[in-house]
Amino acid sequence: MLHEIKANQRKKISLATLLTGLVCLSVLLTVSILLVASYQSKKRSLIDTTLTLNFSSASKMSQTINSLFKSMRSSLQYSSSIFSNVNAMNPDEVYASLELMRHSSNYFNSISIVDETGLVRNVSPSSIGTAGKYITTEAAKAALASQKPYLSKPYIAASTNRLIVFMSEPLFDKEGIYRGFIGGTLYLQEYNILNMIFGSNPTDKVGSYFYIVGSDGHLLFHRDTTRLGENISANQVVSKLIQGQSGYEQMVNLHGESLLAGYVKVPENGWGVVVVSPISVVYEQLIRHIKSMLLYMMLPFSIFMLIVIGLARRLARPFISLADLVGKIGREHVDLPEGKQHWNREVDLLSTAVRYALTAIKKQTDQLTLDAMTDPLTGLTNRRTLEAIMHKWIEEGTSFSVIIMDLDRFKSINDTYGHQAGDEVLKHFAKIVTSTVRPSDVCCRFGGEEFIALIPQANAEEAYLVAERIRITLQNRDNPVGKPITVSQGIAHYSSHSDSAEELIHLADQALYKAKESGRNRTIIADIGGE
Structure with missing residues (x-):
């Protein structure tokens, strides 16, 4: 009989073991809740911040492109007044002027003057070899027929197999008679003014990048130059740009990648700028944030656990109220109890440890909030x-x-x-x-x-x-x-x-x-x- 009683006792869980297990479980649950709450809050904050930064970057790039094309248009307008009577000018002087215009501004990869019959009177650089020939591209013919300022959609030139954007200004003589146009081209797949401005322009976040699309959804600038000219109008943000919309959102691109995108329309030419960051960048920062929290919490919670395990044999009912308090943390606002001494010495020590741990977490959170609002060098507001x-x-x-x-x-x-x-x-x-x-x-x-x-x-x-x-x-x-x-x-x-x-x-x-x-x-x- 005694043997059976001892066997039954061995099967029972001791109060000390039960209390220790319950406290350990409560602490782990508390830490998990805090980590999950912090993870979700930080995730939303990082996504919103990334979207805002990407939209801001896209807006700045859009403004740059808008100003650039206004300057390019002004350059052609000024040149059109100089070459208004190109028939009476010396061809060598015309060529020298075109060369000077091309090299001084770097706006265009090539510049040509076409008379009212469609004959190319002069072209810079001369290596293009179209001088003395009639225009053949649909863009040049459209520019000639319109007798107005013209900007083409991207097209591939049959003679050079280059992906080109063409801009022109009409030529009128002093009597107002139409005498052709002066036009400049951008070689999108080669070094051009866009490469000069944006080619070495990294984004703020690691892994982020940007691209520029035309008004019809074709890629005009991309970090992968082999994709230039590709039609991505099916992309959800590109389709919105084509409709004239600007904004930011989380999206999935045509390759199935989840991205955070900011996109802005360029008023001057109808192009669109898209700045994107892989969602994986956000998760990498979240992982670093959780690791940092764990590192900061390790010492106070380790001390706390040691105290709990050492005092578990002496704790009884007062322990339940502390466990309830810890269980609420992370799910609702909890005011820390006042630092009054408890009648039970063990519970009093445990209460002090809980307050210490939670105060440390609050101090860390407050410090992170202060850092987010302050310039680190001067201490001023950011x-x-x-x-x-x-x-x-x-x-x-x-x-x-x-x-x-x-x-x-x-x-x-x-x-x-x-x-x-x-x-x-x-x-x-x-x-x-x-x-x-x-x-x-x-x-x-x-x-x-x-x-x-x-x-x-x-x-x-x-x-x-x-x-x-x-x-x-x-x-x-x-x-x-x-x-x-x-x-x-x-x-x-x-x-x-x-x-x-x-x-x-x-x-x-x-x-x-x-x-x-x-x-x-x-x-x-x-x-x-x-x-």
Whole structure:
């Protein structure tokens, strides 16, 4: 009988073992919930940030291409006035002018002049060999027939088998009689102005890339040059670009890859710019984030587990309330219990360990939040936080002024004294700005040597006085490089200048540009209406 009793006892789970197992399970569950919650939150944040950055990059590239094609069009328009009476000009002089035009701007791979009959009067470079021949391509014939500015869709030239985009301007003599056109070509599969601008332009995130499509969905620029000319109009974002839409979204491309895409239409020529990042890049960052969290949590939770295992034999019912508290973490907001001593010594120690671990997690989360809002070099607010504050004030109808500041000739400081000295100058200037403005004002490092201050409840004239104090203080105060440093500043006011955050920064930047052009070391207020 005694033997049977002992055998039955061995089959039972001891209270100490049960409590230890329950506590271990609760802790592991808590950690899992925290990790899952952090994973999901970080995932959404990374996806949204990547989409926003890709859309911003696509917008900047679209603006660049738009300005580029306007300049190319202006170049042809200017040349059309020079060659309006090409029949009366010396062919050698015409060729020399075309060569000069092609080499000085690098806009076009080739430039040709065609008279009203379709005869190619001159072409640069001469190696193309079309001079003295009649045009044969449909694009050239369409340009000749239209007698208007013309931009072709990408096509393959039969004579050279090149993928080409063709742009032309009509030629009219002094009597207004049509005399043909001057046209330039871009060889998309060879070195051209697009390669020059974007060929060495990496994206911000590893693995990200961009491509440019024509108005009909054909690839005009891609990191894989063998794909140039490929029709990808079935791609979901390309089809939206063809319809004139811009935006950002998560998508699957024609090869089945899941991507985060930002896409923008180019107004001048109907092209589209698409910047994409593989979704795998986000997951790689998530894995690094989870590993970092585990590393930070390892020590406090290891200590916690050791304490629990050592005290498990002495814990009883009070342990249940602690387990319930830990089980709620990650699923709902939990206020940490006050640090009062418990009547049970073991429970008191365990409560302290739980508070320590959760406080460490909260401290880490708070630090990550602070890092996301702060410029690491100067300690000032970063650009993302500044833009959020501006939009919040605009939504609330709060009057404020924007002071945009740019250190004069900062590049020469880096070149002369080194980047470390340049960093000290930036921190020096940041201290001057923060010590000059009010505690309620917002100071931000906008990028490089450019800073922005938001002055709430201040008109442009009041902000001007603040900006002048900053400028004069910087000019007169000793600095890390030992020679005078100056700053140029531009000011815009909400809402007398604009009711848009982006437009306010743009107007202040224009005023800053005027200050630079006017000799630097001065402050200029933006004109009403951007005049």
